Amino acid sequence: MDLLNNLALGFGVAFTFQNLMYALIGCLFGTLVGVLPGLGPLATIAMLLPITYGLPPVAALIMLAGIYYGAQYGGSTTAILVNLPGESSSVVTVIDGYQMARKGRAGPALAAAGMGSFFAGCVGTLILAAFAAPLTELALEFGPAEYFSLMIVGLIGAVVLASGSLLKALAMIVLGLLLGLVGTDVNSGVARYSFDIPELTDGISFVAIAMGIFGYGEIISNLSQSDENREVFTDKVKGIMPTATDLKRMFPAVLRGTALGSALGILPGGGALLSAFAAYTIEKKTKLKPGEVPFGQGNIRGVAAPEAANNAGAQTSFIPLLTLGIPPNAVMALMVGAMTIHNIQPGPQVMTSNPELFWGLIASMWIGNAMLIILNLPLIGIWIKLLTVPYKWLFPAIVLFCAIGVYSTNNNSFDIWVVALFGLIGYGFIKLGCEPAPLLLGLILGPMMEEYLRRALLISRGDWSVFVTRPISAGLLVVAAILLTIVLLPSVKKKREEAFVED
């Protein structure tokens, strides 16, 4: 009954009035920013990170978890009402969600997304709690060689499951790794690539990079497209509650989506995108009940299943982060950055050295999910109102929040210059068709990878075979090799390209 004891400890920490308030505020802000078209969870978290700096670590992480869920839910709202997916994983929600909205059933679509997410979130939290302890024990047996190989698997997995060109994504990871190395080398004390700029000896602030690339880069790119064809269904949202038939139909879909999402979310690469796609594909394969609307024309199952899968995956993707200290996707990489700011090094030691934080965070994830459903269903009208605010008023505000946020990270204007530079670089990436998310992952993992590689080779006296002679490490590298070969197989490659194009 360790699980129950641990969860009880967690809820004891999370259920203080203050922490509940932080969870609530986090969800509120997350939804507020996430609902804005064109801003995905990544940009939202990057933008809102600074407001958590002043808080104690537990409260800050609780608030961040709230922001994350809020941002995700906000993204679904935009997808359904505006036909504009805020992030790649809600691309499939758009298909049936938007059609439902066009038929005046936006309310039930939003409710289905909310309820599906909530159910999946509950299951995901339980899985996370159950898996955390055994995985942590496994992690304690890992030596530097195993960690290095694990990171290789994580990075390869992230690329394989992402969309777009494989080669370019790999290159973006390496670029991220290199950028992560800027600053003082911990071993020799040499300041690398700092060009004698004192601020650079601490490394490039990852908040500045994330905000520049994901915030400014996206805004500039959004502004260069016209938004005339945007259609918002504001007046048509009346009834929120789905009918009894809706509920009956979406329930098995939610179950299937949750199972799929939980399994795929643990995989490196996060799999939020993949699980949403897979869940939708499975629903499409099942037989339509008599009288049911076909997929692509507003079937409620087409909203509920991917949303559940998406959220379950979001939950279980915390598992590799919390147990192994390895971020499986870019959002989790941001979380690592946030933890480091609060002097927490994520990894197996967190659970033993800081159990309140660990279990408190897990409990607050469930609370965050519960908050969402309490907050969003009644407040849906307000979020919809927000969608009608013209973009010309929104984007100066977003630029302002980025600038204020990045300044308050270190109370240093240097980061403001850095964010502008990376805004330019980010826009360049968009123009060149380079997906920037893998870069962020590399950025966080760069220093860690170097350290583990150095230690592994120090112990083996420079013998590279250590990575293949140690069984766990060799196994992990084999997994990475298999992943790479699978996507490079011509038949799979073609399928993969098709799968990500279909929308």
Place this chain on the structure above:
Amino acid sequence: MAVASQKDFFSGLMFMIVGGGFAWGAVDYEIGQAARMGPGYFPFMLGLLLVALGALVVLGSLRSGPPGGDKIGAFAWRPLVCILGANLVFGALLVGLPSIGLPAFGLIVALFALVIISSMAREGFSFKESMILAAILAAGSYVGFVYLLNLQFPVWPAFLTN
């Protein structure tokens, strides 16, 4: 020699240049051997890897690409300059730039400048509208960031407060 994908061609080129730069920079630091890595070892390897990946991207871009040549297209100069410019002016006004003798003007002045400059990124800029928006945001930021979150900013111009 025709380029089948312009985007890939230039991104590959970018990777090669950046990777080469990092590798070249790494030579200045001690590289060492695998058993005793110097600070230059890992960046040197990664730099070479990035050059190799970039070269593969470039080669691929010559062979195949989507129909139409996958053109990069025109740069959106106006939003680019306005958004980044607004950000830079905000930073300069907020804390001042001693190197050119610019005093700190504080949050409120910087905020008005940021909103007005960034609003110019779009067609149909209206000065009056931007001023109203800036006033609302200034009030909101003052209450939210300065009063509630207690973030440390110079709020008013330095020559007024001193």
